[in-house]
Amino acid sequence: MNRDRKIIFLTGGTGNMGSEAIRHILQLPDPLELRVLVRPQEARLASVKKLLSESNVTIVWGDLTDPASLEEGIRNADVVLHVGGLVSPMADYLEPAAVEAVNVNGAANIIAAIKHVADPERTRLAYIGTVAQTGSRNSPVHWGRTGDPIKISAYDHYAISKTKAEVLVAESGLRYWVSLRQSGMLHNNMSKDLDPIMFHNVLNGVFEWSTANDSGRLMAGVCSDDVPEVFWRRFYNIGGGVQSRITNKKFFELTMSTMGVKDFRTIFRPHWFATQNFHGQWYSDSDELEALVPYREQSVDAFFVERSRQTPRYLKWAGRLAPGAIHKRLGKLAEGPHGTLHWFAHNDEDRISAHFGSREAWESIPRDWDSYTFISPSMEPTELQHGYNENKALEDITEEDLADAAEFRGGHSPKGCIDSPYAPVAWRCAEGHEFLLSTNAVVKGGHWCPVCSYDYKSYARQAAVNPFFAQVWTEEASV
DSSP: OOOSSEEEEEEOTTSHHHHHHHHHHTTOSSOEEEEEEEOGGGTTOHHHHHHHTOTTEEEEEOOTTOHHHHHHHHTTOSEEEEOOSOOTTGGGGSOHHHHHHHHHHHHHHHHHHHHHHSOTTTOEEEEEEEGGGGOOOOTTSOEEOTTSOOOOOTTOHHHHHHHHHHHHHHTSOOSEEEEEEEOOEEOTTGGGOOOGGGGGSOTTOEEEOEEHHHHHHHHHHHTSTTSOGGGSSEEEEEOOOGGGEEEHHHHHHHHHHHTTOSOGGGTOOGGGSOSSSOOOOEESSHHHHHHHSOOOOOOHHHHHHHHHHHSOHHHHHHHHHOHHHHHHHHHHHHHSTTOHHHHHHTTOHHHHHHHHSOHHHHHTSOSSGGGOOOOOOOOSOOOOOOSSOTTSOGGGOOHHHHHHHHHHTTSBOOOSOOSOTTSEEEEEOTTOOEEEEEHIIIIITOOOOTTGGGOGGGHHHHHHHOHHHHHHHHHHHHO
16 A cells, blocks of 8 residues: 555545544545545535545545445545444334345445455455444353354344345455454444433443544554554454443443433333343453554543533533433333333333343333342453364364364354365355355354344254354343
């Protein structure tokens, strides 16, 4: 990438992560041209108007479903930062086909554009994945790393679309790609995202958060010529490290304190929150990304200190003086469409089973905090078994190793020689589905059968014959 003027193309520039990426990219010392994909309907946004005033920024009008606009932005690009897409909770209100049209087809369009108007042997593609790909990871399996099983939570069409898109990237044949799985991301617009999805969170769950600032720094860092070669063609978890690993209880304490609410328990009730079928984990491997592309600058505590400073005084007074009114408003949210209480009022047994296990399990949840037990998840990192000799470098993995990995997944070993860890090989899952996936996608990305991986209704059946998957399903089944 030793050009006089580096060309960077960014999707999702009007979002929380994308806008921070732009801010940090424009601070880079190297001469560059930043091209930003913007939908025409966003032309009047203040952030877009500001971009139009930047001398080294070019707005590319279009969207991820429009191959022509993507080719315009990607033509001769050195770096493509694919941050954009439909995300939750917006994605939860749309038909699955609409979500896939943007998230899956959009990724396919970007890959095709790189091959058509850029250089698949030189252009760098950074794809943003999601922690939602690995689903619910309640204690005692709350520690995760890349290569763990893909496990999509029930009804999470967003996670399905992001997983499919990640496979497209990993199997694209591009020389330089990377998938960066975003965790929960703290940003300044969080108070505007009041949605029933907050009650899908598990109170005794965990998150290793990142902040929009740090994620933006990461995107700028990926653009550097100093990124080591070993960084590419891998999967990473974006996380803030030890200082950003907190329980969901702690998260609600911090969030509500910035709004003037002294005790979040005065405005919530424990039975409003799901007990399973969400996502979130602490990462045993997030330091690997930090070591290769340093990006951490803002801890969870530092974020909330700054957020408290920025919160208008009238909102803090409302939190202090009117917790009862806030409690009623949040209760209405839980009772509304997509809210947990709505499922019980309307006998939505499938949702009840997915998020609570059963109606009886929900009824056993205390209605007051004095009787509710918060757990303290282990701070000692633990790792799931991946079923092959992980001491070997990816390039040294043999057919025997893949046979071990396949057997641990209840399947059969690939046939034929392994030309490259990035080339597709043939696999068969326990249910007899045959598919092609690279060694890298299976053992380092945690991907497996494209039929079974997206069929959450078959997960219990899969766990009975797939020891690899059973490691993350037993905790779900036992809640």
